[in-house]
Amino acid sequence: MSSSDSTPKLYKAREPIFPRRVSGAFRNLKWIIMILTLGVYYISPWLRFDRGPKLPDQAILVDMANRRFFFFWIEIWPHEFYFIAGLLIMAGLGLFLFTSAAGRVWCGYACPQTVWTDLYILVERWIEGDRNARLRLHRQKKLDFRKVRLRVTKWIVWLLIGLATGGAWVFYFTDAPTLLVDLLTGNAHPVAYGTMAVLTATTFVFGGFAREQICIYACPWPRIQAAMMDEDTLVVGYRHWRGEPREKHRKGIDTSGLGDCIDCMACVNVCPVGIDIRDGQQLECITCALCIDACDEVMDKIGKPRGLIDYMALTDEPLEIAGNAPKPIWKHILRPRTIMYTGIWSLVGFGLLFALFIQPDIDMTVAPVRNPTYVMLSDGSIRNIYDVRLRNKHGEDRPFQISTTGSDDLLVDIEGGEDQTVLVPADGTKLQRVYVIAPAHSGPATSDRTPFTMWVTDTINQDRASTETVFNGKGN
Known part of the structure; x- marks a missing residue:
């Protein structure tokens, strides 16, 4: 015996697994969940939803260019990322809840690795036969025409499934029909082709070859579930x-x-x-x-x-x-454990729903310009400068009026405008420079800092939004 043969191996060689076909209540449940999850994944980018002439009509869209997320009638802007954080928290708590109640049911029924592996095994069974037939083909040393034909056919179908998986993913990030035409004509962005290639390869390898090794070695959840x-x-x-x-x-x-x-x-x-x-x-x-x-x-x-x-x-x-x-x-x-998880999960869900229903159609952020802190005008009055970002979530252009409360001595002047009204484009934002002026001998001019509230009012439906800020005076 050579020294190489006597040396123990660090890792045990993988033995391919060829699951036998089985029928029953739990297998039927897995089929139902697989059909539902794959159907939702592949069909969702093609659902249409009319939001008006200036908004995308794709029901579910992650609009990276405009930094927004659309889900039917729900529209999430970048400053509302807490909705995404809340959904991730709910997903984690839901995973904890199901695991504490019934073990790794997520892994066994709804995990993407499980769903796509089930689909790949189904294709393998259709083409190569059930367990015994696949075992005979695997143990066959001779590479004859039949074995090559079966393997190549199976791999082609696997690649097509992987390609559909990668294609469905990129459709979530732009208008699906337009992107499909661009992909077929070679006019799509290289990022789209690259993303599809990566997801096709990973789906093909993970679902077709790695299979249970992803669950055992790559996924951390088996170690956490205890x-x-x-x-x-x-x-x-x-x-x-x-x-x-x-x-x-x-x-x-x-x-x-x-x-x-x-x-x-x-x-x-x-x-x-x-x-x-x-x-x-x-x-x-x-x-x-x-x-x-x-x-x-x-x-x-x-x-x-x-x-x-x-x-x-x-x-x-x-x-x-x-x-x-x-x-x-x-x-x-x-x-107690599952009730606690359910309670926390429900609280987060109700909080998100409440925030969603009170979500305003107009919004603003105010950033004082710090250099200089204030400017003294020729008549002795003090002027502060603010950069105000106005958000209009309506489907048409809206005139917004800017005003202040908290001190009767403060006056508002809009850069580039004759009055205090700003036209904000439909479903967009506008950065407007605003000057707030205090007369020479007024309280805000002679004080160091005077808190006040800046308001924006939709002149069409009178919706309002406000932000608290500070006016800097010259002091005594």
Whole structure:
């Protein structure tokens, strides 16, 4: 034996996993969720929504050029980024809630890696056959025409799915029909082609080849989930007290002392991450519950009750061994931890809804010009300069009037205008320089700092917005 053969390897070589087809309630639920999530992802950029002549009519649009986000009738501007932050907080709390209640159900049903991997395995099964056929093709050393044809066909379909995935992503950032024409005619921006190429490659590799390795090694959630779970969390588990000792049931063998498990390996053969759930809870398990469907199918065939593999909590097993009924599912779900997560999640959601409903159609920000702090005019009056950014969220141009409150001595002068009115373009902003003047011997002129409020009024519907600021005087 050479020295290289005797040296232990740092990493175990990956053994390809070829999940067997299975049917059942949880597999059907995964199909439904896969159809819904993929449908929403691919179709959403093509939904239209009429916002008027000067706004985009794409229902869901991340307008990077104008720094705005559109979701049907909702319009989020850059200064309203707290909406995005709130949604991210709700997503995190929702993940905590579902994990504490039912383990890694997000990973098993709705995670993009799981959804696209399921789709790629479905294509693989259509082209190469079910588990045994794919295993024979994998173990076949000879590279004949049939193997090349099947592999090339599968990879082409995978690439087309990856291309559609990357294409759908870039459609969210500009008008989808226009971008599609530009992509087909070669007139799209290089960033669009580059983004599509990267997403096509990652979808192809992650869904077609890496698969469970992304869940096991690349994703941090398996390491974090333990902090979200406790002994009352519902997870996929194997009832040892009922299944052991396990042995294949053959004719002529006394099965009176054996458990219900016949060691058929059905639960292992359908597992997308290749684990044996009978070995107990494992980091790799994504709680997809396909092993439950496979085991229930076998139990039906041999005349045993279902539930040898099932959703259960650690607190249920001692009760079942003692012959008592386990806790109802609602008691596992409604407990202090999940109630706390639900409460916080609801508070954030209600806060976002409240902020959305009170969202004004006009807004302003005021930035005092600090160099110079003030200017003394020829008649002795004091002038401060402010840069005022006005926002008009209406679909047509609106005249805005600027005024002040807090001191009767302050006068407003608009740069470039004869009065205090500014025309702000539809669904846009305008940076306006505003002069605030205090007469020579007035209180604001002779004081160091005088607080006041600057107001902007929509002269059409009388909507108002305000910002508190300070007038700098020359002091005594």
